[in-house]
Amino acid sequence: xxxxxxxxxRAGVSPATASRIISGSTKLxxxxxxxxxxxxxxxxxxxxxxxxxxxxxxxxxxxxxxxxDVSDPYFAEITRGLQQVATANGRLVIxxxxxxxxSRELEYVELLRAxxxxxxxxxxxxxxxxxxxxxxxxxxxxxxxxxxxxxxxxRHELPGDAVMPANADGGHLAGVEVFxxxxxxxxxxxGPKVLTTTTDRLAGLRRAAxxxxxxxxxxxxxxxxxxxxxxAAATRQLLDDSPDLTAIVALNDSMAVGTLSxxxxxxxxxxxxxxxVGFDDMPIARDVTPALTTVRLPLTEMGAxxxxxxxxxxxxxxxxxxxxxxxxxxESSAPLT
Amino acid sequence: xxxxxxxxxRAGVSPATASRIISGSTKLxxxxxxxxxxxxxxxxxxxxxxxxxxxxxxxxxxxxxxxxDVSDPYFAEITRGLQQVATANGRLVIxxxxxxxxSRELEYVELLRAxxxxxxxxxxxxxxxxxxxxxxxxxxxxxxxxxxxxxxxxRHELPGDAVMPANADGGHLAGVEVFxxxxxxxxxxxGPKVLTTTTDRLAGLRRAAxxxxxxxxxxxxxxxxxxxxxxAAATRQLLDDSPDLTAIVALNDSMAVGTLSxxxxxxxxxxxxxxxVGFDDMPIARDVTPALTTVRLPLTEMGAxxxxxxxxxxxxxxxxxxxxxxxxxxESSAPLT
DNA sequence: ACACGCCAGGAAAACGCTTTCCTCTGGTCA
DNA sequence: TGACCAGAGGAAAGCGTTTTCCTGGCGTGT
Numbered sequence: 001x002x003x004x005x006x007x008x009x010r011a012g013v014s015p016a017t018a019s020r021i022i023s024g025s026t027k028l029x030x031x032x033x034x035x036x037x038x039x040x041x042x043x044x045x046x047x048x049x050x051x052x053x054x055x056x057x058x059x060x061x062x063x064x065x066x067x068x069d070v071s072d073p074y075f076a077e078i079t080r081g082l083q084q085v086a087t088a089n090g091r092l093v094i095x096x097x098x099x100x101x102x103s104r105e106l107e108y109v110e111l112l113r114a115x116x117x118x119x120x121x122x123x124x125x126x127x128x129x130x131x132x133x134x135x136x137x138x139x140x141x142x143x144x145x146x147x148x149x150x151x152x153x154x155r156h157e158l159p160g161d162a163v164m165p166a167n168a169d170g171g172h173l174a175g176v177e178v179f180x181x182x183x184x185x186x187x188x189x190x191g192p193k194v195l196t197t198t199t200d201r202l203a204g205l206r207r208a209a210x211x212x213x214x215x216x217x218x219x220x221x222x223x224x225x226x227x228x229x230x231x232a233a234a235t236r237q238l239l240d241d242s243p244d245l246t247a248i249v250a251l252n253d254s255m256a257v258g259t260l261s262x263x264x265x266x267x268x269x270x271x272x273x274x275x276x277v278g279f280d281d282m283p284i285a286r287d288v289t290p291a292l293t294t295v296r297l298p299l300t301e302m303g304a305x306x307x308x309x310x311x312x313x314x315x316x317x318x319x320x321x322x323x324x325x326x327x328x329x330x331e332s333s334a335p336l337t
Numbered sequence: 338x339x340x341x342x343x344x345x346x347r348a349g350v351s352p353a354t355a356s357r358i359i360s361g362s363t364k365l366x367x368x369x370x371x372x373x374x375x376x377x378x379x380x381x382x383x384x385x386x387x388x389x390x391x392x393x394x395x396x397x398x399x400x401x402x403x404x405x406d407v408s409d410p411y412f413a414e415i416t417r418g419l420q421q422v423a424t425a426n427g428r429l430v431i432x433x434x435x436x437x438x439x440s441r442e443l444e445y446v447e448l449l450r451a452x453x454x455x456x457x458x459x460x461x462x463x464x465x466x467x468x469x470x471x472x473x474x475x476x477x478x479x480x481x482x483x484x485x486x487x488x489x490x491x492r493h494e495l496p497g498d499a500v501m502p503a504n505a506d507g508g509h510l511a512g513v514e515v516f517x518x519x520x521x522x523x524x525x526x527x528g529p530k531v532l533t534t535t536t537d538r539l540a541g542l543r544r545a546a547x548x549x550x551x552x553x554x555x556x557x558x559x560x561x562x563x564x565x566x567x568x569a570a571a572t573r574q575l576l577d578d579s580p581d582l583t584a585i586v587a588l589n590d591s592m593a594v595g596t597l598s599x600x601x602x603x604x605x606x607x608x609x610x611x612x613x614v615g616f617d618d619m620p621i622a623r624d625v626t627p628a629l630t631t632v633r634l635p636l637t638e639m640g641a642x643x644x645x646x647x648x649x650x651x652x653x654x655x656x657x658x659x660x661x662x663x664x665x666x667x668e669s670s671a672p673l674t
Numbered sequence: 675a676c677a678c679g680c681c682a683g684g685a686a687a688a689c690g691c692t693t694t695c696c697t698c699t700g701g702t703c704a
Numbered sequence: 705t706g707a708c709c710a711g712a713g714g715a716a717a718g719c720g721t722t723t724t725c726c727t728g729g730c731g732t733g734t
Contacts, residue, residue: 289626
């Protein structure tokens with residue numbers, strides 16, 4: 001690998017001069033030398049060693065992002081927003097997938113700290129696990145104390161700047177859609193119990209139930225894994241246990257898609273025999289048949305705002321920005337007739 | 338930020354000893370010192386500076402991946418495969434999105450080279466652009482000459498190890514499905530003209546047409562952007578220009594989904610009035626109604642194999658591994674009655 | 675008891691760059 | 705013509721690690 005010294009030697013100048021030309025310092029350099037150096041760069045196909053540059057400059061430029069899984073559309077949307085703002089600010093983004101493993105999340109915080117990133121962004125639900133939360137808070141604290149910035153999406157258990165999706169309000173909207181439509185026997189396909197997203201959305205749903213004088217009995221709630229296939233399995237269980245359901249709320253769209261496929265398989269008509277409501281408004285929601293009624297979160301925007309917060313001037317009090325949920329009514333839900 | 342020197346001072350040892358303990362060298366150290374150093378690390382929340390480590394070790398560990406867009410399910414699947422193998426080998430993966438912009442691709446190669454990654458993997462279609470190909474080949478050549486490894490997925494225009502999806506064969510399979518089913522008026526929604534993937538798949542389709550004594554006239558081919566909405570727009574154009582079509586082949590599933598939505602909107606029954614065939618077998622393909630007949634590529638496996646090639650022992654002749662396409666028959670296509 | 679070898683630990687060089695500080699040349703003004 | 709100043713270029717000090725090489729003390733074998 002060609003080094004700066006090689007370039008300088010070939011151009012017959014000092015490394016200092018070569019560096020100034022290549023990395024564009026304010027210091028003036030004769031056109032003749034500039035020319036010679038640039039030619040040498042070209043001939044040697046020289047690319048500065050980013051690590052050495054980093055060390056010499058002590059200037060942090062990359063940003064780290066920890067998500068559950070980028071290939072999950074939910075995070076894909078968020079990541080898109082993050083990236084937009086990051087590249088607009090000339091930042092390199094390092095994406096890490098925790099695959100919902102808290103210990104891996106901890107490892108990645110360490111790794112990003114080692115990489116000296118300017119900011120760490122954690123996206124995705126938190127965990128109901130005090131020991132883990134404490135460990136994570138500790139590591140993030142050490143990071144911020146040394147000038148690092150942290151911003152989170154949807155994790156109220158952590159300190160720092162935050163963008164908070166209105167999960168509870170969204171759950172409430174979904175609840176209003178079904179309970180307000182006169183449904184009484186409503187099944188719920190929830191996400192993993194350990195995730196705060198699950199409990200938040202569920203709480204909103206419960207509030208809506210109360211508001212309409214209904215209840216949400218434990219036996220009509222099945223916990224699944226936020227993916228299509230476990231949503232399908234949960235639907236089967238729900239249908240077998242409570243054959244009299246008239247509506248199913250799935251706490252995310254992937255699971256709702258699984259629900260729709262099971263209903264189709266069993267010949268249960270949607271929405272005439274069963275209303276289905278999802279959550280997140282993934283792109284797929286409008287393409288399934290019937291198109292899915294769902295609660296929309298502004299995912300791309302949430303990503304963009306989290307990155308903006310992370311990149312803002314340091315040293316101010318943490319800011320928490322809400323992200324509103326809205327109901328997108330499509331064809332998979334209807335009032336009880 | 339605490340440095341190694343801080344830790345050493347606090348523990349009352351030399352930086353050398355501290356380094357040996359922290360980074361686990363083979364050299365032996367007394368338990369007492371080890372203890373003191375580890376305590377200091379803990380108290381200072383010390384994390385070694387990865388850039389400094391890199392510089393001192395001169396050991397490349399990260400791997401760079403350039404894709405068109407991770408949030409596109411096609412690349413999400415590939416990336417999943419890449420990541421699996423990478424993390425199994427303890428490699429950090431840096432993902433870069435070119436958003437189908439050749440010049441950005443060039444920039445990213447430079448950036449990854451600067452990051453001193455051990456390997457660069459390019460995934461996704463290449464471009465019909467000799468000047469660009471030459472520039473890219475040059476940069477990659479400079480990289481491999483200095484010990485870097487390059488592997489590509491589906492880009493025959495570039496040198497190095499490659500995993501080659503059977504795009505032409507896949508196009509042929511799609512063609513057999515429609516022409517073999519007796520369809521004569523077949524519309525095609527192609528991807529961007531500049532992509533080699535488009536031309537390859539189209540070539541396979543043409544071969545199938547010839548085989549069944551049919552043709553694929555230019556006016557029944559519309560070029561779109563490989564995404565849902567441009568697929569929908571292309572479908573409208575196709576229907577308006579050729580009202581007598583009985584089958585449509587979309588060169589990827591996203592566009593096929595757009596096609597289905599337009600057909601539904603216009604009340605054209607699938608498959609009785611119109612057969613639809615997609616390409617790639619994205620997860621969504623089985624969840625739309627009717628479920629999409631499509632050509633399957635083993636995307637995750639392709640990613641895994643590309644990463645394996647990239648991580649293998651250096652210095653051998655480039656290897657090209659094919660990735661077979663298969664037809665997944667679902668409900669969106671049927672023979673002409 | 676002496677010499678030797680071994681081993682724990684430290685000093686210092688190296689990794690590739692940036693940047694401060696210094697030197698030297700040439701021009702300007704009195 | 706001499707003193708001064710400005711500006712172009714170079715020397716060298718760092719950035720935070722790892723690692724080689726060295727030192728000094730101890731144990732062992734004769």
